[in-house]
Amino acid sequence: MNQRETIFLKPLLAVTLVCAIVASVLEYWPQTSSLEWKSFDEAQRVARALNKPVFLDVYANWCGPCRMMDRTVFTDDSVRRIMNEKYVLAKINIDDPAWRERATSNLRVNALPTYLIFSPKGKEWSRKVGVDFGNPVVSGFKAWIADSSYNLLRKWQRYHEAMVVVRSHRWSLMVVVVPESTDLEPASLAFESDSLWKFLEGKITPTLVTDSPADSALYRSLPLLPGRMPQVLILDRNERLLGRFYIDEQMRSNEIMLVDALRQYLPKEEPLPALGELDHSPR
Amino acid sequence: MKSPVWILFKAEFKRRWGLIPIIGIFVIGAMAAISFILMSIIPRGPIDIVKSLQFLLFVFSVPLIVIFFGTDLIAADIYDGWLRSILLQPVKRHHYLSARLFSSLGFTAVGITIAVLSVLATIPFQHKLYAPFDTEEFVVVCIGALGQAYVYLSILATLSCWLKGFMNVAVLVGWWIGGGLLYQYVSSKYWDSAVLTIAKEFIFPSGFVDAVSAFSVDYFPVSEFLWGIANATGWLAVAYWSMNKIQIDRSFE
Numbered sequence: 001m002n003q004r005e006t007i008f009l010k011p012l013l014a015v016t017l018v019c020a021i022v023a024s025v026l027e028y029w030p031q032t033s034s035l036e037w038k039s040f041d042e043a044q045r046v047a048r049a050l051n052k053p054v055f056l057d058v059y060a061n062w063c064g065p066c067r068m069m070d071r072t073v074f075t076d077d078s079v080r081r082i083m084n085e086k087y088v089l090a091k092i093n094i095d096d097p098a099w100r101e102r103a104t105s106n107l108r109v110n111a112l113p114t115y116l117i118f119s120p121k122g123k124e125w126s127r128k129v130g131v132d133f134g135n136p137v138v139s140g141f142k143a144w145i146a147d148s149s150y151n152l153l154r155k156w157q158r159y160h161e162a163m164v165v166v167r168s169h170r171w172s173l174m175v176v177v178v179p180e181s182t183d184l185e186p187a188s189l190a191f192e193s194d195s196l197w198k199f200l201e202g203k204i205t206p207t208l209v210t211d212s213p214a215d216s217a218l219y220r221s222l223p224l225l226p227g228r229m230p231q232v233l234i235l236d237r238n239e240r241l242l243g244r245f246y247i248d249e250q251m252r253s254n255e256i257m258l259v260d261a262l263r264q265y266l267p268k269e270e271p272l273p274a275l276g277e278l279d280h281s282p283r
Numbered sequence: 284m285k286s287p288v289w290i291l292f293k294a295e296f297k298r299r300w301g302l303i304p305i306i307g308i309f310v311i312g313a314m315a316a317i318s319f320i321l322m323s324i325i326p327r328g329p330i331d332i333v334k335s336l337q338f339l340l341f342v343f344s345v346p347l348i349v350i351f352f353g354t355d356l357i358a359a360d361i362y363d364g365w366l367r368s369i370l371l372q373p374v375k376r377h378h379y380l381s382a383r384l385f386s387s388l389g390f391t392a393v394g395i396t397i398a399v400l401s402v403l404a405t406i407p408f409q410h411k412l413y414a415p416f417d418t419e420e421f422v423v424v425c426i427g428a429l430g431q432a433y434v435y436l437s438i439l440a441t442l443s444c445w446l447k448g449f450m451n452v453a454v455l456v457g458w459w460i461g462g463g464l465l466y467q468y469v470s471s472k473y474w475d476s477a478v479l480t481i482a483k484e485f486i487f488p489s490g491f492v493d494a495v496s497a498f499s500v501d502y503f504p505v506s507e508f509l510w511g512i513a514n515a516t517g518w519l520a521v522a523y524w525s526m527n528k529i530q531i532d533r534s535f536e
Binding site for chain 1: 474475481507516524527
């Protein structure tokens with residue numbers, strides 16, 4: 001009546017144990033990466049010297065999604081090529097006590113993995129939390145790191161929208177012209193400084209124009225300087241040219257030069273009219 | 284000579300197959316099809332049929348089918364004397380349990396097939412934009428769904444050796460919901476704790492679910508599948524052990 005048999009329990013438990021051990025080893029074994037990761041501090045130094053943005057990976061060895069990214073995304077040849085060419089790469093292990101506080105407070109990391117892109121000057125451009133890059137994840141991630149839409153210049157208003165603002169406020173329009181084939185990042189470096197925007201506040205509205213198919217007609221109609229170097233045009237509210245200059249290497253690293261160039265072309269502020277000059281006639 | 288498991292398996296199939304399971308399976312299939320139609324109403328780009336099936340099977344169809352065939356899986360046979368009459372024959376307890384589990388898995392496989400076919404049958408009538416059908420992913424989703432159903436059935440069989448009636452399902456559902464909530468809490472509150480992050484993966488056996496999710500994000504999930512197999516064999520071992528503990532005169536040793 002009992003008909004009990006326990007002989008098969010041992011093989012079943014053995015299979016369970018073997019599968020669990022192999023799965024754990026596969027999941028948590030440290031992996032080597034062919035990418036050149038640096039410490040965040042070192043990466044920032046190198047980024048400044050090379051004028052390249054920083055890609056930062058905040059991870060932990062026990063974080064499953066981080067390991068999934070290491071296994072699948074960071075081993076992809078095309079991803080590795082873009083990352084090595086375009087960025088200075090840095091990693092922060094959240095378990096490292098020296099970095100933990102800095103990551104959670106300064107970088108506001110509150111989930112793993114977190115990926116951040118910083119400008120060469122250290123300004124945060126973009127961040128992604130988790131591995132939700134779409135499907136397939138490699139293509140989604142590649143599109144994110146290859147895309148420059150996080151770039152400061154791309155966040156500016158479109159030309160015609162900016163012109164509406166210029167007309168309503170009687171400001172000037174600063175048109176930054178960058179050919180489509182040229183990397184936006186070096187040009188955008190010149191416009192990162194907060195003091196520059198303090199100076200421009202209430203005077204100017206910026207816009208970006210490229211020779212992309214969407215902008216090509218506008219691009220051709222602008223009174224551009226010769227050549228395909230990134231340049232700035234200052235237009236008044238009637239779209240008349242007030243001044244133009246190239247964004248050169250020095251301007252990218254020294255914001256004072258850019259401010260001086262802009263000051264030269266911006267219309268002088270008109271003094272307030274005296275009280276007696278105001279028109280008091282009844283309407 | 285035919286194996287006792289095979290004879291019992293056929294007997295189980297005949298005994299349990301009737302109008303109610305057929306209606307149940309078709310109702311669950313129809314519910315999956317209606318859910319798919321409702322999911323397709325919201326415009327969000329081309330509809331990925333395999334991803335939709337993955338969601339419907341793992342969140343909806345497999346749990347419902349398993350509840351349908353796994354309620355009172357063993358306890359019913361203990362209390363109505365069927366197990367006693369079976370064990371009076373030259374049949375071992377693990378033969379009975381294997382036949383019971385595999386017949387339930389067979390019903391579940393039929394249920395999953397009907398649910399998948401019901402969903403696919405709606406496609407010609409919906410004039411929507413569909414993403415390319417990934418056959419490889421579809422196969423992995425179906426295997427994963429069957430694997431996870433097997434894990435659920437093993438757990439339900441284990442619980443049913445100790446608990447009467449629908450209590451095995453109640454405990455499993457409570458564990459599933461409670462485990463999910465605990466997982467979310469740990470993920471958000473203790474995201475930086477190594478111990479809790481690893482421990483939270485063991486709250487609920489979900490190796491096959493993780494494997495299918497991982498496959499859908501572009502890599503072959505060897506470790507996740509191994510966890511799934513470990514879940515399945517581990518719970519089968521516990522079910523066999525529990526089966527050996529049953530006292531046929533309606534008490535436990």
